[in-house]
Amino acid sequence: MKLGVVSDTHDNLDYVEAAASHFESEGVDVVVHCGDIVAPFSAAPFDADFDFHAVRGNNDGEWALREAVDSFGTYHDDFAHLTLDGQEIAVYHGTEAGLVDALVDSGTYDFVLRGHTHERVVEHRGKTTHINPGGLPIPGADDEFHVAVVDLDTGNVASRSL
Numbered sequence: 001m002k003l004g005v006v007s008d009t010h011d012n013l014d015y016v017e018a019a020a021s022h023f024e025s026e027g028v029d030v031v032v033h034c035g036d037i038v039a040p041f042s043a044a045p046f047d048a049d050f051d052f053h054a055v056r057g058n059n060d061g062e063w064a065l066r067e068a069v070d071s072f073g074t075y076h077d078d079f080a081h082l083t084l085d086g087q088e089i090a091v092y093h094g095t096e097a098g099l100v101d102a103l104v105d106s107g108t109y110d111f112v113l114r115g116h117t118h119e120r121v122v123e124h125r126g127k128t129t130h131i132n133p134g135g136l137p138i139p140g141a142d143d144e145f146h147v148a149v150v151d152l153d154t155g156n157v158a159s160r161s162l
Contacts, residue, residue, distance in 0.1 A: 001029050001151075001153065002027060002152070003150040004019075004028040004030070004032070004149055004150075005034065005131055005149070006019045006031065006133055007114070007116070007132065008115045008116065009038075009135065010036055010059065011037075013041075015145045016043075018145070019045075019145075019147050020046055022160060023050060023147070028149060029051065029084075030052075030053065030082075030084055031050050031051070032054070032080075032091050032113055033055070034091060034094070034113050034115035035056055035059075035060060035115050035116070036060060036093065036135065037057070038057075038060060039062045043065065043068045043069050044068065046073065047071075047072040051074075052073030053074050053076060054073065055091050055093055056078050056093065058116070076091065078093070085152040088108060088109045089111045090108075092114050094115050100130070104125050104128050107127060109128055111130075111131060112131070115135055116135075117132060118137070118141035118142060119134060120133060120134040120148075120159055122159065129155065131150070133146055134146035146159050146162070147162060
């Protein structure tokens, strides 16, 4: 099973459409957005040929975002615990670094997916892989927009600049 991971798209339709297109071309089964979609219109391209899950980011204040996502996927508020292909996955935007570390260090999850910092991270701690796909390029973080594709059968994480 393939899992697409994206975060911090901040209403940039070019990046959102590129991410959705990449995930479709990679044949992902499930896409997780780690927060900061922002407005409902920018969630629409994720209404595609994969299951979609999203958590709330610190910039997701638009009241209709939940309704927009729930019309084709699942909006989980601040945290999601998903079980996909036998893998336990935590999804949290990542505004509290201590909470991210606690999730990773708990040993409860195979993968902890987060965003917020706009910096790519693929880190292995114990049995847990901590992934931040990056996000909209901002000063002091990544220079390009990235997404990740995780092969849940092998644990391989492929990061891609779009």
